[in-house]
Amino acid sequence: MSDVVIASGKGGTGKTTLSTNLATLLAEEDPVVLVDLDVEEPNSGLFINGTEIAREIKYKMIPRWESDACTLCGLCQQVCNFHSIIKLGKEIMVFPQLCHSCFACSELCPTNCLPMVPMRMGQTTHFKLGNLVFVESRLDIGQEQAVPLIAQTKECVKKKYSSIGFKIYDAPPGTSCPVIEAAKDADFIILVTEPTPFGLNDLRLAVETMRELSKPIGIVINRHGIGNDEVDAYCAVENIPVLARLPNDRRAAQLYSRGERIYTQLPEFKKELEKVALHIRSLSEGGRQ
Amino acid sequence: MKIAFTAKGIDWDAQIDPRFGRTDYIVVYDEEADTLTNTDNREVEGIAHGAGPQTAQKLFDLAPDVLITGNGPGGNAAAALQKAKLKIFTGAGGMTVKEAFEAYKKGSLQDFS
Structure with missing residues (x-):
């Protein structure tokens, strides 16, 4: 081979x-x-x-913010190495083009507000x-x-x-x-x-x-x-x-x-x-x- | 009124940094209090991606009413700044912070939003 x-x-x-x-x-x-x-x-x-x-x-898989249970703790922003997710006041904003699909924000979110969803690439x-x-x-x-x-x-x-x-x-x-x-x-x-x-x-x-x-x-x-x-x-x-x-x-x-x-x-x-x-x-x- | 500048230094004589995401400092002039404060943004030098959103996040927390910069934010930063509901003026590249402030007062900068 x-x-x-x-x-x-x-x-x-x-x-x-x-x-x-x-x-x-x-x-x-x-x-x-x-x-x-x-x-x-x-x-x-x-x-x-x-x-x-x-x-x-x-x-590719990217996080989608579901606001209902989010406590705005900001952990997602802290764990993202690529600055593809940021907290702006009372909102979480995802930048799909910067996301490396590492799942860190999704897995570590204490209230499971960031399920990963497929995005066509x-x-x-x-x-x-x-x-x-x-x-x-x-x-x-x-x-x-x-x-x-x-x-x-x-x-x-x-x-x-x-x-x-x-x-x-x-x-x-x-x-x-x-x-x-x-x-x-x-x-x-x-x-x-x-x-x-x-x-x-x-x-x-x-x-x-x-x-x-x-x-x-x-x-x-x-x-x-x-x-x-x-x-x-x-x-x-x-x-x-x-x-x-x-x-x-x-x-x-x-x-x-x-x-x-x-x-x-x-x-x-x-x-x-x-x-x-x-x-x-x-x-x-x-x-x- | 709080006015933010992207700058290469921390005082009125500092040059405007024409870049938004990778600006060295964010200088904020508070008109009511007549104070000039700054936020060091040089840590973005070491990051490969996502400088725009990161700087936008910092600016959001500073909560200015106006941003004065050079070239204007890129796509990601612009999307984030929309949430901040601030007015953005560009074209201050090559000026000092003082000159940029005067140009803003005269209305000779470009309205980005």
């Missing part, structure tokens, strides 16, 4: 390009689940023309394309928190597709809470970067983050040929394996812009992608022994 999370510090380096091409390549031989965890703007679906097999509405859709299952979660417009939906999506994938050995997760960019949630249960992290000063700066942040999580990492350099060789130098010093160098090629951008797979039409790209696939297969075999 291997859960591989594809992340990056910088946005727009090629997470989705790698995720969709890699998942499809692996699926030529084995069942694969590809999960788009970039719930604020999922886009892997643009490249996977599967058949929809299931759709679920996702909810988004939906998860499942597609099938041959050997490939594609799962996409999407936050509703106006929702601010990605973490609860990412957590629920992972849980749902784990339960529903436990028999499928290869799971590829397309993570959100950056190094904040949504990325941590996406990465924290992974067996292996692939960080995609571009060989530019911008790419290197954000790669460093991403590497530090993943090391904090004690995750094994590998680097894929996308658009290799632009910029400079500082990313390679950095990886050598830090002793991080560079799994592949996807070539900078105008045709790759053209295929991407049409929502097409790149490796099927660009042999140089496929050659590099196969190195990544080989690495993941070797991890998976190592895990089985």
Whole structure:
């Protein structure tokens, strides 16, 4: 079994390009689940023309104030770490967008005036394309928190597709809470970067983050040929394996812009992608022994 | 009449803090008593989320009639301040507390509510 999370510090380096091409390549031989965890703007679906097999509405739990028995003791406000519930005079006010669904106010309320109620936050859709299952979660417009939906999506994938050995997760960019949630249960992290000063700066942040999580990492350099060789130098010093160098090629951008797979039409790209696939297969075999 | 200011310091010469939720201090001028008091709000520096509601809660307890600030409260804080039924004036960024008070008296600040 291997859960591989594809992340990056910088946005727009090629997470989705790698995720969709890699998942499809692996699926030529084995069942694969590809999960788009970039719930604020999922886009892997643009490249996977599967058949929809299931759709679920996702909810998060938030407290609802019932004033009848409330003594206005203010304990709810004191225990909330996120300031999502405050006492204003004779009223208790809940801010659903700040609530982290920790249940503290609800559980600790001495008069049970804060029952938790479900609030819709988004939906998860499942597609099938041959050997490939594609799962996409999407936050509703106006929702601010990605973490609860990412957590629920992972849980749902784990339960529903436990028999499928290869799971590829397309993570959100950056190094904040949504990325941590996406990465924290992974067996292996692939960080995609571009060989530019911008790419290197954000790669460093991403590497530090993943090391904090004690995750094994590998680097894929996308658009290799632009910029400079500082990313390679950095990886050598830090002793991080560079799994592949996807070539900078105008045709790759053209295929991407049409929502097409790149490796099927660009042999140089496929050659590099196969190195990544080989690495993941070797991890998976190592895990089985 | 009690008038609250978001400020970077505690006296009449302090700069207005243009931010509501993350203001350093709330300075309150009580016109009848002619006193200037302040509440230290710098603890919000360390919190990632919910600065707006937290500061609104403090302001609610101070119970001013008017709030003078810079950019205006964000969505969460504005929702909380609605319950406080106070008048909010914005556009005092870049002024001192004294200048902001004079601008308010002249009616040259923007009415947020």
